[in-house]
Amino acid sequence: MAPGVDLDFRPEVPAFDANAALGRRHDRRVAVDDAAGLLAEMDRAGVERALVYAPHAAAFDSAEGNAGLLEAIGSELRLAPQFEGNPTFDDLDETAAQIEAADVRAVRMVPTLHHYPFRSWVVGEWLEWLSARGIPLWLPASYETNWHDGADLDPHAVHETVRQFPDLTVVLCEVHYVQASWAPPLLRSLSNLSIEVSRYVIADGIAQLLEIVGPERVLFGSRFPEQAIAPQLYHLHRLGLNETDLRAVCGGNLARLLRM
Amino acid sequence: MDTPVIDFHSHAGSWGRYGVDADCDLYLKVMDAAGVDRTCINCIWFGDARRGNDLVMEYVKRAPDRFIGVAFATPHYPEEAVKELERAVHQLGMAYVKIYPDYFGRPNDDPAYFPIYEWVDEQEMAVMCHATYPFDPPGTTIQGRFTALSDRFPNVRWVMAHTAGTLDADAAETARVLPNVYMETCSSRTALGATEFNVERAGEDKVLYGSDMALMDARQQIAKVVTADIPRRAKEKILGLNAMRLLRLDGRP
Numbered sequence: 001m002a003p004g005v006d007l008d009f010r011p012e013v014p015a016f017d018a019n020a021a022l023g024r025r026h027d028r029r030v031a032v033d034d035a036a037g038l039l040a041e042m043d044r045a046g047v048e049r050a051l052v053y054a055p056h057a058a059a060f061d062s063a064e065g066n067a068g069l070l071e072a073i074g075s076e077l078r079l080a081p082q083f084e085g086n087p088t089f090d091d092l093d094e095t096a097a098q099i100e101a102a103d104v105r106a107v108r109m110v111p112t113l114h115h116y117p118f119r120s121w122v123v124g125e126w127l128e129w130l131s132a133r134g135i136p137l138w139l140p141a142s143y144e145t146n147w148h149d150g151a152d153l154d155p156h157a158v159h160e161t162v163r164q165f166p167d168l169t170v171v172l173c174e175v176h177y178v179q180a181s182w183a184p185p186l187l188r189s190l191s192n193l194s195i196e197v198s199r200y201v202i203a204d205g206i207a208q209l210l211e212i213v214g215p216e217r218v219l220f221g222s223r224f225p226e227q228a229i230a231p232q233l234y235h236l237h238r239l240g241l242n243e244t245d246l247r248a249v250c251g252g253n254l255a256r257l258l259r260m
Numbered sequence: 261m262d263t264p265v266i267d268f269h270s271h272a273g274s275w276g277r278y279g280v281d282a283d284c285d286l287y288l289k290v291m292d293a294a295g296v297d298r299t300c301i302n303c304i305w306f307g308d309a310r311r312g313n314d315l316v317m318e319y320v321k322r323a324p325d326r327f328i329g330v331a332f333a334t335p336h337y338p339e340e341a342v343k344e345l346e347r348a349v350h351q352l353g354m355a356y357v358k359i360y361p362d363y364f365g366r367p368n369d370d371p372a373y374f375p376i377y378e379w380v381d382e383q384e385m386a387v388m389c390h391a392t393y394p395f396d397p398p399g400t401t402i403q404g405r406f407t408a409l410s411d412r413f414p415n416v417r418w419v420m421a422h423t424a425g426t427l428d429a430d431a432a433e434t435a436r437v438l439p440n441v442y443m444e445t446c447s448s449r450t451a452l453g454a455t456e457f458n459v460e461r462a463g464e465d466k467v468l469y470g471s472d473m474a475l476m477d478a479r480q481q482i483a484k485v486v487t488a489d490i491p492r493r494a495k496e497k498i499l500g501l502n503a504m505r506l507l508r509l510d511g512r513p
Contacts (some may be wrong), residue, residue: 004295005261007486007495031452041452045487177448177475180279201448201481202279203474204286227450234483238293 009234010046013243016251017042017050017229018196019138019173019221022072022079023065025055027146032225035072035079042078045229047222049078051106051254053138057084058110059145062095070102080258082106082138087126088116096129105258108138111157113148118157120164127161131168136257138196140174141183155182162190169194169257173221177202187213194253198223198232207239215245219253263496266328266503267291267299267478269388269421269444269470272316275305280474282315284322287474291326294478297500299471300507302330302358309334309341313348320352328507329354330388335364335372342379349383355507356386356419367393369405374412381413386506388419388444391431403434406441416440417506422447424458424467425484432461442506445498446472446481455488455498464494468502 024033032038042050052073057065062084073079083104085095099107107130111118118139120127130137139158144150153172162170173196175183180202187193187209195213197206198221209218220236222229236249274282291299301319303312309332320327331348333341348354357380361368368389380387391402406418418441423431425447435443435458443458443466458467469485471478485498504510 004293005265005482005486005499006295007261007492009483009486044489177278181277184279199448201450201476203290203477205279205477223450225452228452228454228484228487230487231450231480231483234487235477235480238479240293 004238009230009237011233011250012237013247014251015045015047015220015233016254017047017222017224018171018219018254019198020050020052020224021055021226022052023054023056023068026059030225035074035076038224039076039078041224041229045233047229047233048251049080050224051080051082051258053082053084053108058108058113058143062086062090063098066098080105080260082108084108084110085126086114087123088114092126092129099135104135105260106136106138108140110140110143112140112151112153113143113145118154118161120161123161124164127165127168131165134259136169136171138171138173141172141176141179142174152179155186159186159189162193166192168192171196171219171257174198174223175200177205180205184209184212187217193217194219194257196221198227206236210239210241210245210249215241215248216253218249220250261295261496261499264500264504265295265297265482266469266500267296267471267473268419268468268503269446270299270301270473270478271305271475272301272303272319273305273312275475278475283474284319287319288323288326290473290478294471294482296471296478296482298326298328299473299478300328300330300355300503302332304332304358304360304363307334307336309337309344310347313344313352313354316354317352330356330358332358332360333376334359335376338372338375341376345376345379349385356388359387359389361389361393365395367396367400367405369409377409377413377416381415384415386417386419388421391420391423391434402428402430403437406434406438410438410440414440417442419444419468419506421470424462425449425451425454427451427454427457429461432458435462435466442466442468442502444468444470445484446470446476448476450480450484455484456490459488459490459494459498464490464497465502467498468506469499
């Protein structure tokens with residue numbers, strides 16, 4: 001008898017996915033690449049809303065990918081767009097205008113994929129702008145494509161740079177157990193750093209993160225469509241959190257960061 | 261759910277690189293929260309297999325109704341391997357054999373493993389290992405590999421670790437066509453639709469739930485089965501009934 005297994009699981013609190021991709025990839029055919037498919041999977045998992053980015057924006061061209069993302073979302077209010085920005089290639093003024101025109105509430109940068117150091121002499125102007133606008137920044141700990149092996153984000157660069165922008169919220173996302181040696185101390189050292197946990201599967205790892213940074217800085221994410229939506233949500237429901245903390249982690253924190 | 265839940269794949273011991281601690285209390289806490297009744301546990305992290313197997317027994321002795329010991333053998337020390345398996349299985353009561361060819365640099369169908377398999381074949385036990393390796397020769401297929409192994413060692417039950425957490429058609433087809441070959445679910449990637457894919461292709465009797473504790477959390481790993489779009493009975497089989505049958509814990513010969 002195993003009373004902890006719930007074969008009829010549905011989330012007990014509103015869920016807002018902090019890490020989903022929408023659109024096709026260049027390097028493989030993903031199982032779901034359109035809004036209808038994503039929404040169907042969200043319904044099956046009991047997730048109300050999702051923050052979505054475009055893989056093409058990360059892999060090739062931010063402006064093209066971001067525009068395609070808005071097109072793919074259409075008028076669907078359950079999907080919140082997240083724009084990609086590459087400070088070494090994109091024009092900040094143009095990107096800022098597009099962000100404001102579309103009322104985008106979150107930005108994503110992939111320094112590992114775009115081959116630049118996450119240092120203020122590269123990203124400082126962008127971080128200053130994001131900080132002034134109250135727009136949070138997502139940073140994948142690694143990001144893989146067929147021509148990029150998913151090298152780790154440089155934690156020292158993140159530490160030195162993010163500490164210079166104390167009013168900017170940065171969300172470390174896609175953190176795998178191979179980054180478990182540096183992610184917790186980095187979170188401990190930067191009070192404006194949060195973590196999205198779609199890949200954080202190390203045993204009792206999320207409970208330890210909650211002890212280190214508290215429930216306000218831990219965000220549910222799925223990494224859909226590379227991964228299923230429901231498993232990490234189920235996991236979060238088995239951590240023994242009280243309803244307030246569960247509500248924050250599963251979606252409340254993201255809604256607060258996005259001012260939604 | 262009133263059927264047993266058995267985790268077929270977990271590890272004892274510490275691995276500081278990934279923050280994994282040899283903490284039996286933590287293990288039991290996570291098992292309780294996940295709803296796992298019993299966990300099959302091995303230790304592959306010592307060059308001295310005997311030392312790892314003894315560490316496993318510390319967990320088993322601490323909670324004999326919760327842990328099922330699994331024996332590790334390494335061909336780095338062929339002169340010790342079968343002797344240690346004899347001890348681990350017949351003296352310590354371990355339930356099946358785990359090998360880890362990644363540490364050996366040669367795949368699981370390398371002849372260096374055959375003395376281990378011959379012994380396992382005589383015992384009619386299970387062996388768990390990965391199905392593919394970074395050093396596989398070009399053209400290697402999972403089905404070809406396990407067909408040859410099954411032909412040579414017909415009484416061994418082969419469990420392909422991690423394969424049911426992926427969308428690998430070769431692995432699923434191998435489990436479908438070979439009666440003694442099974443798939444196991446743990447993976448850090450949680451590929452979308454993997455459980456559904458493998459149940460459809462290999463069959464619900466051929467998939468075993470595993471967590472890879474303490475590298476991965478049993479709550480997150482079990483969720484891939486719990487939340488999958490498959491029939492309830494299939495979930496019950498994957499979560500424990502298949503392991504009961506494979507380990508002969510269900511009373512059947």
